[in-house]
Amino acid sequence: MTHLNLQQVVEHDYCVGCGLCMAQSKKGRMFETVKGTYIPDLAALTKSEIESAENFCPFAKASDIEDVVASKVFKVNNLRYLEGLGYYHKTYAGYAIEGKFREQGSSAGLVNWLCSKLLRDGYIDTIIHVKEDTSSNNKMYSYQESSDIESLQSGAKSKYYPVELSEVVKALLSQPSKKVAIVGLPCFIKALRAYEEDNLQLKEQIKFHIGIVCGHLKSKNYAKFLGWQAGIEPNNLKLIDFRTKLKKSPASRYGFTAIPRVGSEDSWIIKPMSEVVGGNWGHGVFKLTACEYCDDIMAETSDIVFGDAWLPEFVGDSGGTNIINSRSPFLSNLLQDGDDKGLIKLQELTPKRVLDSQRSGLRHRREGLSYRSGRDEALGKPFPKKRTKPNSHQLNIVRKTTYEYRELIRQTSHKSFLLAADHRDLSISLSMLKPIIESYSKISRVNLIQRIIAKAKKVLTKLVQRNSN
Ligand SMILES: Cc1cc2nc3c(=O)[nH]c(=O)nc-3n(C[C@H](O)[C@H](O)[C@H](O)COP(=O)(O)OP(=O)(O)OC[C@H]3O[C@@H](n4cnc5c(N)ncnc54)[C@H](O)[C@@H]3O)c2cc1C
Ligand code: SF4
Numbered sequence: 001m002t003h004l005n006l007q008q009v010v011e012h013d014y015c016v017g018c019g020l021c022m023a024q025s026k027k028g029r030m031f032e033t034v035k036g037t038y039i040p041d042l043a044a045l046t047k048s049e050i051e052s053a054e055n056f057c058p059f060a061k062a063s064d065i066e067d068v069v070a071s072k073v074f075k076v077n078n079l080r081y082l083e084g085l086g087y088y089h090k091t092y093a094g095y096a097i098e099g100k101f102r103e104q105g106s107s108a109g110l111v112n113w114l115c116s117k118l119l120r121d122g123y124i125d126t127i128i129h130v131k132e133d134t135s136s137n138n139k140m141y142s143y144q145e146s147s148d149i150e151s152l153q154s155g156a157k158s159k160y161y162p163v164e165l166s167e168v169v170k171a172l173l174s175q176p177s178k179k180v181a182i183v184g185l186p187c188f189i190k191a192l193r194a195y196e197e198d199n200l201q202l203k204e205q206i207k208f209h210i211g212i213v214c215g216h217l218k219s220k221n222y223a224k225f226l227g228w229q230a231g232i233e234p235n236n237l238k239l240i241d242f243r244t245k246l247k248k249s250p251a252s253r254y255g256f257t258a259i260p261r262v263g264s265e266d267s268w269i270i271k272p273m274s275e276v277v278g279g280n281w282g283h284g285v286f287k288l289t290a291c292e293y294c295d296d297i298m299a300e301t302s303d304i305v306f307g308d309a310w311l312p313e314f315v316g317d318s319g320g321t322n323i324i325n326s327r328s329p330f331l332s333n334l335l336q337d338g339d340d341k342g343l344i345k346l347q348e349l350t351p352k353r354v355l356d357s358q359r360s361g362l363r364h365r366r367e368g369l370s371y372r373s374g375r376d377e378a379l380g381k382p383f384p385k386k387r388t389k390p391n392s393h394q395l396n397i398v399r400k401t402t403y404e405y406r407e408l409i410r411q412t413s414h415k416s417f418l419l420a421a422d423h424r425d426l427s428i429s430l431s432m433l434k435p436i437i438e439s440y441s442k443i444s445r446v447n448l449i450q451r452i453i454a455k456a457k458k459v460l461t462k463l464v465q466r467n468s469n
């Protein structure tokens with residue numbers, strides 16, 4: 001098996017753009033690629049900074065796998081462990097009742113409710129999270145600090161948009177007395193945890209690592225692609241709100257809002273995701289290559305993780321519901337206290353049920369990753385070291401074809417958008433993507449039928465066994 005040094009991580013497009021390697025450098029900064037992702041300026045790093053980054057970069061050879069990083073933090077609390085979910089203390093479904101957290105949140109507002117609780121009760125000075133970037137015409141969102149509830153809430157909702165940590169981490173290190181909570185995707189939190197091993201000041205400053213469940217991350221061009229389909233050309237697009245709740249629709253049937261650079265609120269366009277190409281999360285348009293080589297969905301190194309309750313018993317509620325895995329007895333108590341006081345509503349779920357809400361993502365990142373890395377190994381192509389080993393799952397031809405199609409959709413989305421942007425003609429991209437997505441959907445239907453038959457066979461065998469006993 002081949003594993004990557006930092007240079008190879010970037011060269012082979014496995015860099016997720018977290019920016020942490022550049023947080024070490026005074027002059028270095030992150031660059032944007034034409035694809036709309038971030039990569040580091042490795043030339044600005046010294047040899048020892050590169051070596052150090054290889055210990056925490058989530059895709060480099062020397063960095064520890066999630067289980068190792070997590071066990072250092074959570075084993076002390078004697079937490080239990082479930083494959084895929086990671087360590088757990090308490091697992092719940094729930095939503096915010098207090099204020100407008102639920103209404104303004106992606107799922108049910110519990111991430112920002114918890115952040116507000118930590119701020120108001122004085123456990124931390126500030127929250128580091130992702131908000132609209134009003135300082136630049138070139139990016140919609142970036143990591144920033146919020147020290148009051150209004151500022152925190154201006155950063156509610158999920159941003160399916162690349163962000164990087166270099167500047168906020170540099171700023172944090174320059175104020176050693178500041179204590180923070182940070183909200184991040186699983187790979188960002190894992191990189192931070194590993195970085196903190198060598199940087200005790202940072203470890204002391206980051207009091208809480210709040211994870212968000214992650215299916216995958218998109219490039220900046222995804223936002224432009226959505227806006228364009230809503231009738232706003234990329235140059236005229238100011239912002240995309242990726243999670244607009246549609247009243248009276250199930251939580252899973254959300255929309256997006258495209259906001260032009262010029263015009264009042266009347267010119268904002270709201271569209272259901274189901275009405276645009278690439279609105280189906282499972283198609284994985286504009287996905288980063290790194291995400292195809294990641295097997296952490298539940299932010300396994302975070303103190304607590306929040307996701308969408310994609311479960312039949314919750315999905316009908318258009319207000320949205322969170323699933324939660326708390327790995328911190330302290331944070332479990334804070335949530336419990338909120339529930340007791342009627343500020344939030346919690347319902348205990350089994351750890352397995354929490355994981356059930358992410359089954360399809362989990363399959364793509366276990367079975368799918370075993371297929372992708374197995375194929376890379378056969379081709380002699382370097383790939384990142386992960387827990388899921390090449391060819392560790394047996395796949396039939398339909399599953400293999402499914403994964404090949406997903407890859408084709410991903411690659412075509414990036415390339416076709418650049419062509420469309422060059423020619424200022426969205427139809428170029430749509431006409432390249434649509435036939436592939438249609439073929440993929442046919443394969444997915446075969447796949448579904450096979451799964452239903454396999455499940456029915458299992459139930460039947462159990463019944464026969466029970467009757468013969
Ligand atoms: C790229 C991405 C992929 C996701 N994939 C899934 C998935 O497959 N399955 C699933 O169940 N859930 C997924 N989520 C999480 C889900 O969309 C919600 O973020 C989560 O359920 C919390 O909802 P909430 O209403 O409690 O959050 P809110 O109360 O709305 O708060 C969200 C907080 O997250 C911060 N934030 C938003 N975007 C980012 C970002 N990119 N990086 C760091 N912080 C950010 C905000 O600044 C805010 O503080 C994903 C989120 C993102 C950003
Ligand atoms: S540390 Fe982050 S930014 Fe640096 S190479 Fe690795 S993934 Fe990319």
Ligand code: SF4
Pocket residue numbers: 016185186187188214215216217288290291292294295296
């Ligand atoms: S899928 Fe994995 S690598 Fe990609 S952004 Fe999410 S946590 Fe990071």
